[in-house]
């Protein structure tokens with residue numbers, strides 16, 4: 001296993017982390033815990049979970065596994081999305097109990113979706129409560145997870161509260177996150193990436209995406225994972241494991257792997273842009289919209305269709321990645337200014353109308 005330093009913490013984490021959101025039979029606590037122990041035995045040392053994952057069982061499953069894993073051989077991560085001080089504290093105490101540890105190694109201020117959300121977490125006392133818990137030794141490192149894009153991530157990281165960030169990054173959405181990754185690297189913060197396989201889109205489209213695969217890559221899944229961890233700003237990629245077989249596959253992707261040189265990663269990015277006629281790259285040049293339509297996010301969801309997905313995949317993307325209702329697309333007044341600015345010459349208005357029709 002390959003280990004990378006997580007920011008300035010002095011901790012080295014396995015480049016593949018265990019994402020605890022895909023346990024296939026969450027009620028079978030001991031059986032699922034065995035998957036976690038298997039990953040640990042294979043050298044994975046970062047285990048990420050959260051309340052509500054897997055019918056709210058993921059933390060318990062992890063806790064059963066942690067009970068048989070020497071405490072100095074792994075790092076646990078969990079989260080809370082509440083802005084309220086009291087709820088953060090209750091959630092932290094519940095997580096400690098479920099995970100059967102006396103300290104959470106990486107506690108996330110969870111899921112910042114909107115640019116003003118950091119202020120809300122401050123106003124409600126969530127950040128202050130987490131910082132106090134860190135002083136008490138209940139939290140080792142305070143980190144943040146976000147679905148923000150570009151400059152908004154930079155602001156969160158520059159706030160100085162966090163020692164690392166968890167964000168979605170992969171070969172399909174890299175333009176949204178490059179600015180944030182660059183800021184994390186400049187500020188010497190750790191970075192865990194979610195969704196390295198594009199929420200399953202990459203393994204589901206091996207033929208369409210075959211141009212991502214280099215001579216040394218077994219398949220596009222392997223290429224996508226390698227793209228992720230080759231980025232010097234990225235500490236680890238979180239993979240949601242559902243079986244020991246998937247753990248073996250992910251480990252095979254990184255074992256004896258020499259990171260792609262920067263030129264190769266740039267070539268892959270260029271291929272993505274060139275190979276998808278009509279693929280929104282997330283560059284943001286279409287903004288601002290006079291009526292505040294969040295064009296790049298809506299176009300990112302429409303990318304699912306460009307890649308061969310159905311209407312449900314567009315709606316899922318809007319809901320789970322961006323937390324945007326499709327009716328936002330209906331706010332477009334068809335002024336046309338975004339299409340003039342679009343670097344990919346996309347028919348944005350037509351796509352917005354399509355999304356709005358899914359209501």
Ligand code: SF4
Nearest residue numbers: 289332333335336338
């Ligand atoms: S065409 Fe619609 S989405 Fe584009 S800038 Fe005008 S109002 Fe906004």
Ligand code: SF4
Nearest residue numbers: 280281283284286342
């Ligand atoms: S300018 Fe075009 S490609 Fe860039 S984010 Fe806007 S819609 Fe996407």
